[in-house]
Every structure is written in structure tokens, then in C-alpha cells.
Amino acid sequence: ETLAGIVDMRTALIAGEGASVVARKKSTQKYIDSFMNYNKLYGSTLIEMVQSGEMEGKMLVTFETSRKDGMASHIKIDPLLWATRKYQIHTREDNKNFIEKVTYSDKDGTQQEIKLEYVYVKLGGTMDKVNDTVTRIGSVLTQIENYSRCLYDLRQNNHLFAKVMLWIKTNSGEEAKSVNSDLQGGKFKIGTNYAGTADGKFIAPPTGALETLKGEMLLNAKIISTKTGIPVHWLAWPEMLSNRATAENLLEVTNSATVKERLIWEEALYSIIMKAMEKGVEAGVPGAVIDPEFQVKLPLISYATLKQIQETWMPLYEAEVISMATLRNQVPKINPAEEKKQIAKEKEENMARIPLSRKMGDDSEEQTDTDEETEEPDRA
Secondary structure, eight states: OHHHHHHHHHHHHHHTTOOEEEESSHHHHHHHHHHHHHTTTTTHHHHHHHHHHHHHSEEEEEEEEEEETTEEEEEEEEEEOHHHHOOEEEEETTEEEEEEEEEEEOTTSOEEEOOSOEEEEEOSSOTTOSSOOOOTGGGGHHHHHHHHHHHHHHHHHHHHHOOOEEEEEOSSHHHHHHHHHHHHTTSOOBTBOOOSSSEEEEEOOOSHHHHHHHHHHHHHHHHHHHHHOOOGGGGTOGGGOOOHHHHHHHHHHHHHHHHHHHHHHHHHHHHHHHHHHHHHHHHTOTTOOOOOOEEEEOOOOOHHHHHHIIIIIHHHHHTTSSOHHHHHHHSTTSOHHHHHHHHHHHHHHHHHHSOHHHHHHTHHHHHHHHHHHHHOGGGO
């Protein structure tokens, strides 16, 4: 139960805001959007790939050509799970970064070579071990299991000992027998009155065992948090969050803990799109182009991110150090290409509402704006 929550949290932190892909040319953007939408890489497919990557530490993406009426229509991707295909990456002995072939085990256990085009995404492990890809979560599976065991130990302990009992102190054995006879005979039940010469009260077991188990759970939670980057209070320990400043700082920790994976997935998506371009042109997919001039971003929303856009990226744009396309690509939860189209449409609508006399009187100013737009199209 804890492992599933950790996988979901890290998946959301890495790709929960979706992918942002911006190209320089309209034709390139159009083909990229068509490919991404067809394969749901702006949505569920990307989430599922990242989720599987968090569990397996790798992902093998293969490509096929979809056809309609005998004609190539789209390039389709097929993410392969190691758990189901048991694929192996074979590299050169002198260069682990050079992949020679990829094989997998069929139903008979025979190794078959994958002949399709592919992109291999490696998320875990070290540079010299291409197939042994231990993830961040994989290195704390023992702590996650112990955390869960503590929950069962708590339940068992409470089932056996967490019971309130009536304790009655008598002055003699005869009084004890008499009281026990009354209690066992059903003459006394909790909620009814009792009167007698014996001294009675309700007692409960000490909570030492409970606190010990809670302490072990918290220690495991801290170790899990350290490795996965998920704050302790997100693991159902809200009392560990002391103030607002801590909350904001911890969110930056999650950003740092997922920046590596987001960078790898950005590079992987870039490679996947480039491969789709090459195969699309080769197969004759309508609108297919080969153009490496595009950017891929997996943004993470946080207070510090928005503050950074306002205080860092905006001044850089105003000083003409970066383009509007670069600035838009930093803003999470938007489609930069669509926003650019919408802004242009709104400008056209606003211009249509300006009186003709005013337009004719501002020709010189409009000419200046046009020149600036030519130099920096995105700045419009």
C-alpha cells in the first residue's frame, strides 16, 4: 500500500503537468502535435511510461507504422515492459553507450532479436550496467516493507492488548471469589453501577509497545523520504511539518529529487519524436518532416518555479536575452504553441475593433512593430 502511493507521487512530480513541446516552424509543430496526440504522449501514455520507469528503471519504446486504406497514416509507439518481455540490451564491450541489438525471451524461452526501431530509456543503475537498473524506490524497498510490517504489528498488538479491563482489589480470597462469581454470572456489565467493599477501576495496557512501533515507522519514513525525495509529511505524517517556510523548502527538495528523471524523460521524448519524424518521412505519413529545431520540457509547478519565472525569466525576455518561445516553455500547464496561436488571434480581433482613422494615423508605429516581429517572431 505504501509502495503504490510512493510510485504515484513520484510519477506525478515527474510528469504530472504533462509535456511541453515547442518547435520553431509551424509545419514541425503540427506534425509533432499530431504524433503526440495520436499516441497520447501529452497525457495518459506518458504517465504510464513514467510510472513503469519508476518501477523498472528503464523503458523500451518500439515504433510501428499505422495504415489506413493501405496508406501510412501515423507512427505508433509501443512501450515494452521488462516484466512481461524480459528484454536484454546488448552493447559493445568497449563502449556501453553503443547498443548493438536488443533481444527478448519468447514463450519457449528462446532469445529473439527485436527488429523494430526502438528508443531505450535508462533511468536507474550506473553507466557500466545497462540492464541492471535499480531505481530510487528500488533501493529502499526493505524500508517500505518494514514500514508496512509495522502497521500489521500495530494491528496485532492492539488486537491482543488494547483492551480496557475492570480491575477490582479485594481484601480476601473469599471476596475475590464472590466478585468473580458476580462478574462471570453477568450481574455486572460495563455501563452499569457497582457497589461493594472492594476497590475497583478500569485499567489499560501501557503504550510503550505502540510508541516503539510508531518510532520505527517514522524512522523508515525518514529513510524513504531521503531517497525518494517525497517529504515525510506527504507519507501521512503531517505533524512533521512545522511551518510554511518548511513546506516551500520541501517542495524544492522534491524538485531536486526528480530533476534527473525529468531531464532523462525530456531527452527520451526528444529522441522518440525524432525517430517518429524519420520513420514518418520514410513511410510517407502525411505532414511528416525531419526538423531537430524543437524543445521538450516536463515542468514542475511550485511557488519557487512561478517566482523564478517572474523574477528571472521575465527580465531576461525583456532584456532580449531569450525569446518568447523560451519563456512560454517555462510556464507549466499550458501548450505554448496553442497559446501563441490564441494570442495572435486575440490581437487580430483587437485590431479589427480599432477605428480605421486611428489605424491610418499609426502607420509608422505599426511598421516598427512589424520589423521587430521579423527579427523575433516569438516576441509578437
